[in-house]
Amino acid sequence: HFRKQEWTAIGIDFVIVVIGVFVGLQVNNWNEARAEAERSREYLSRIRAELVSDMTQLERHRGLWQTGASEGYVAISYAETGARGGATDWEILRAFLHASQSFQLSFADTTYSELRSAGELRLIADADLRSALADYYVLVAARRGGLGPYQLLSEYREMVRGRMRSDIMRYYWQACYQQSAGVTNFIDCPAPEGVTGIADIIRQLAADQEIMDALRYWADTQRMAVELAGVDLGRAQSLIDRVDDQL
Numbered sequence: 001h002f003r004k005q006e007w008t009a010i011g012i013d014f015v016i017v018v019i020g021v022f023v024g025l026q027v028n029n030w031n032e033a034r035a036e037a038e039r040s041r042e043y044l045s046r047i048r049a050e051l052v053s054d055m056t057q058l059e060r061h062r063g064l065w066q067t068g069a070s071e072g073y074v075a076i077s078y079a080e081t082g083a084r085g086g087a088t089d090w091e092i093l094r095a096f097l098h099a100s101q102s103f104q105l106s107f108a109d110t111t112y113s114e115l116r117s118a119g120e121l122r123l124i125a126d127a128d129l130r131s132a133l134a135d136y137y138v139l140v141a142a143r144r145g146g147l148g149p150y151q152l153l154s155e156y157r158e159m160v161r162g163r164m165r166s167d168i169m170r171y172y173w174q175a176c177y178q179q180s181a182g183v184t185n186f187i188d189c190p191a192p193e194g195v196t197g198i199a200d201i202i203r204q205l206a207a208d209q210e211i212m213d214a215l216r217y218w219a220d221t222q223r224m225a226v227e228l229a230g231v232d233l234g235r236a237q238s239l240i241d242r243v244d245d246q247l
Helices: 007-081 089-098 110-117 127-143 155-162 167-174 198-208 209-247
Strands: 178-181 183-186
Touching: 007 089, 007 110, 007 183, 007 198, 007 209, 089 155, 089 167, 110 127, 127 209, 155 167, 155 183, 198 209
Parallel strands: none
Antiparallel strands: 178 183
8 A cells, every 4th residue: 555655545554553552452451450450359358358357366355355354353352352252262263363364366467468568559449448457457466566465475374373282273274274176265163172271372372462463464454455356346347348348
């Protein structure tokens, strides 16, 4: 067409080439956008599953922390006022031991960390959701850190167990506390048969200022963890609802 100077045909050829290139580029862009949208949905689905896991763990640990704090306050009340609330000597001693349990909580943040490390947080198109997820994971990372209320081990734990008679500790682990398949249970076990001197033990514990100071701190730390867990459960549920809107 060019040799024959058929300009109309040349114009048509040019338009066809331009349209072909444009359509090819557009199809490629559509394919990339579709693939990126699919990756985004996959990552959001994984984040949702991890948030559900967080809520399950938070609910379970909140109950354990609540029990630990409540048992601690029973022991504290006895030490400070002599009040028993109808509890026997063994039940007071068992409260001292139940309060010594520590339950560390780990959050599932694998997917978010993967996105952040790969520089692909942009796959979460909703900027507000990105910001909310960042706030959540920064916050829970602080709470599960070495000084966070979700991760602390108490000095009280070592103190009270170190001062406990070995026959009582052996009985406690056998009859009063159970952990199986990731589920922990406090058991209202009866007093061990034939064991004497329990009244003397609880009086000694109550009179030990170092132990009682550590117990007060630990009981309050667990109570704070209970309250924070309630807040984080609400945050996690809100994020799940927002993720569901995107899926």
